[in-house]
Amino acid sequence: MAKESRSFAVIGLGAFGSAVATELARFGNQVIGVDSDERRVAQMAATLSSAVILDTTDEMALKEAGIDQYDIALIAIGRDIQASILTTMNLKMLGIGTIWVKASNKTHHRILSKLGADRVILPEQEMGRHIAQMLNNPVVQDYVSLGNGFSVVNIVIPERLTGRDLSSLGIGTGYDLRLLGVMRGTEFRSAHTANLVLEEDDKLILLGKRPELRRFGDAI
Structure with a gap:
């Protein structure tokens, strides 16, 4: 059964908002892009289902543009914290089912959470943690991150393990990890593939807690 598309309103078409809106549209969703900057709206008009110039701090303007008919809203307003807060309040008043908001700092994050945003994002911090994880362990x-200490990682098999049997790595025995599968190029191999012999650049998809994943990465 084909996945039913959903409708998204992306408010704020800077670098972050436009990237999210473009990907959502690429996945086949109905996406409206909203910004007060005419240039940004014009740049996204051909990519999205629609793009409008709008003052989102004005509740009536949002309603007249039909934003209340969208399933999910992402507020990606940059440094104008007041506009971000007012827009969040307006979307709550309009009854948008799910609201995600980009925060500029921790104080902004706390305010948005109190206002009832379903998820508040600090992109720079989240990306910083992501990059640190990869720098810490080059493989x-x-x-x-799945929460509660668990992560799913994509680990590249080094050249020296080429030709080894998958079972020799001790996943699930020597290491408290679960193998979800192996990517070989663009092909997915099941974790239950019998006697799988590793090839250079195979990627192991592993589930486990960070210390154990780090221990395994250090060992290989």
Whole structure:
């Protein structure tokens, strides 16, 4: 069954907002982009379902533009904290089902959380943690934090392990980790593939707690 597309309103079309809006549109969703800057709106008009110039601190202007009909809103307003807060309040008043907001700092984060935003994002901090994780362990190509200390990581097999049997790595025995699968180029191999022999640049997709993932990465 095909995934049902959803509708998104992305408010603030700076570097962060425009990147999110472009990807959401690429996934086949209905996306409206909103900004007070005519130039930014014009740049996104051909990419999104629609793009409008709007003062989002004006609740009636939001309603007249039909923003209240969208399923999810992302408020990606940059440094204008007052506009971000007022826009969040307006979208709550309009009854938007899910509201995500980009915060500029921790104080802004706390205010948005108190206003009832479903998720508040600090992109610079989140990306900083992401990069630190990969710098700390060079074999980790990418990772996703799942909370409570658990992460899913993408670990590249070094050349010296080429030709080794997958079972020889001790995943699930010597290391308290779960192997979710192996990526070989663009092909996914199941974790249950019998007698899989590793090739250079294979990527292991592992689930586990960060200290154990770090111990495994250091060992290989």
